[in-house]
Amino acid sequence: MKTAAFLGLGAMGVPMAAALARRAATNGGRVLVWNRHSQKAHAHAAEYGTQAATLEELGQAALIFTCLPTSADVDEVIGQLETHLSPGTVWVDCTSGHPDAAHLQRARLLERGVRFLDAPVSGGVNGAVAAKLTVMLGGPAQEVEAVRGELAFAGKAVHVGDTGAGFAVKAVNNALLAVNLWAAGEGLAVLAGGGVNVGAALEVINASSGRSNATENLIPSRVLTRQFPPTFGLGLLAKDTGIALDVVHAVRGSAPVLAQVDALTRAAARMVGPDEDHTALLKLVEQMNGQEIK
Ligand code: NDP
Numbered sequence: 001m002k003t004a005a006f007l008g009l010g011a012m013g014v015p016m017a018a019a020l021a022r023r024a025a026t027n028g029g030r031v032l033v034w035n036r037h038s039q040k041a042h043a044h045a046a047e048y049g050t051q052a053a054t055l056e057e058l059g060q061a062a063l064i065f066t067c068l069p070t071s072a073d074v075d076e077v078i079g080q081l082e083t084h085l086s087p088g089t090v091w092v093d094c095t096s097g098h099p100d101a102a103h104l105q106r107a108r109l110l111e112r113g114v115r116f117l118d119a120p121v122s123g124g125v126n127g128a129v130a131a132k133l134t135v136m137l138g139g140p141a142q143e144v145e146a147v148r149g150e151l152a153f154a155g156k157a158v159h160v161g162d163t164g165a166g167f168a169v170k171a172v173n174n175a176l177l178a179v180n181l182w183a184a185g186e187g188l189a190v191l192a193g194g195g196v197n198v199g200a201a202l203e204v205i206n207a208s209s210g211r212s213n214a215t216e217n218l219i220p221s222r223v224l225t226r227q228f229p230p231t232f233g234l235g236l237l238a239k240d241t242g243i244a245l246d247v248v249h250a251v252r253g254s255a256p257v258l259a260q261v262d263a264l265t266r267a268a269a270r271m272v273g274p275d276e277d278h279t280a281l282l283k284l285v286e287q288m289n290g291q292e293i294k
Contacts, residue, residue, distance in 0.1 A: 004150065005032040005061035007077055008068040009040045011231055012121065015128035016067060016094065016153040018048040022131075023152035025049060025173030035060055039085055047212075063150055067094040067121075070239060071167075078105060087113025090147055094135070096120045096174065096236070098243050099164030099250070102138060106163050115143050118163065120170035121153070125231040136173075143174065160281030168247045169177030174240035178261045178281075180212040184219060185282040189289040198224065198293055222279040223293055234265075234281055235274025241265045 006017035013035075021031045032053035037040040037161035041052035058064065058081060068074050074095055090241070091114055093105070098116075100181055106116040127133045132155030137144045144159045151157050160169045187210075191201050202224075205215050241262035248255040268281035276283075286292050 002029045002063060002150070003032065003038050003061045004029065004063040004065065005034065005058045006041045006067075007034045007058070008048070008066055008073075009035040010069075011034060011125050012094070012128050013067040014040075014044060014131070014236040015125065015131075016065070016121075017044060017050055017149045019131040019153040021048045021050045021126070031205055032048065032058055032061055038167070038174070055081055056084050059086055062089060064089060064091045065094055066091070069095070069236060071095060071097035071105070072105040074105065075101065076113065078108065082108075082112065085109070085112045085114050089114045090143065091116045092119045092123070093149075094119050094121050095242070096170050096240055097140075097167045099167045099171075099247065102164040102167055106139075115239070116163070117143060117147060118166035119147075119151070119157075120166050122170065122173060123155070126251065127155070131155070134158070136160045136166040136169045139163050148254075151156045171240050171243035171247055174237060175244035175258050175261065177213070177278075178237055178241050178265050179257060180214040181218065181279065181281060182261055182264060182285065184210075184212065184214045185223075185285040185293060186289075187281075188219065188293045189285050192293055193289055218279050219282075222277060223282050228277040228280045228283075230275065230277045232278050233274055234269045234272060234278045237281070238262075238265045238269040238274070254274075 004020055017033050024031050031050045033041045033044050033050045034053050037177055044050050065129050066074050091109055096257045102118040109116045119135050119137050121133040121135050123133040131153050135151055135154045137156040137159045148157055160166055188198050192198050203212055245262045246257055266286045272280050272283050
């Protein structure tokens with residue numbers, strides 16, 4: 001019978017908090033929700049049986065989940081909530097955050113007796129709605145095991161290392177997403193320019209070694225349809241490729257492909273627009289080639 005709180009009811013937060021509420025309904029727990037613009041919290045409570053809470057009330061929660069755009073936003077919320085927190089609370093941050101921030105946030109919260117785990121997620125809005133997200137957990141093993149059973153929105157949860165490791169893995173994962181999108185988009189634009197049917201090319205690639213989530217799912221459903229549904233912002237992807245590059249620099253690594261794709265993704269976010277869906281970066285590839293991918 002735990003009280004959990006979920007802060008940040010955005011594209012991911014709404015279905016993630018709903019999954020927690022479905023679980024709570026079966027075990028006598030309750031889920032408090034908070035959002036910067038509070039009307040979203042009231043709407044969530046009405047639709048999913050959660051309870052809209054004030055910052056003071058959030059202090060009662062044994063488990064606090066956050067899913068905000070950046071670690072800087074999480075810092076801001078920690079600042080607002082800090083004085084209301086109770087010792088023993090566990091803060092599980094599902095933001096795609098920065099490893100350096102995770103260390104600072106953990107140290108800051110430990111001063112209040114609150115443990116911080118980085119727990120970014122993958123699987124998109126569809127994965128969150130289906131409660132099938134992949135969670136990458138960073139923190140001490142014992143603390144990770146203590147929360148594993150509470151992750152009602154997860155289909156898979158993997159302890160990837162100590163504090164910050166979850167954020168590092170997430171950033172590299174999303175850098176690979178960007179690499180795959182860019183490379184597939186370039187290849188398909190060139191093929192289209194040469195008169196090849198893109199649907200036929202994808203049919204072959206998806207039965208061959210060049211396939212990826214970009215070619216199997218994202219490009220057919222979002223690019224070829226010209227819908228580019230805005231479920232994961234291009235600005236957020238550029239933030240992630242930037243974090244991945246910081247991860248490279250932190251170990252003085254050599255990753256020229258990731259560096260190139262970070263620069264391209266940042267340029268696309270500026271030129272196409274940060275609030276466009278991440279797949280809309282292919283609009284820039286199309287401009288560069290004077291060729292629509294269709
Ligand atoms: P959205 O932009 O849809 O939602 C952002 C949420 O954060 C909103 O609730 C917003 O509140 C809140 N917020 C923003 N800034 C602040 C702040 N300074 N203080 C308090 N609240 C704030 O983001 P997503 O749900 O798409 O993404 C959230 C995180 O999850 C990001 O780190 C993203 O990279 C990651 N992610 C996203 C995926 C996706 O498919 N969308 C998939 C996997 C990870 P308000 O409503 O008041 O503006």
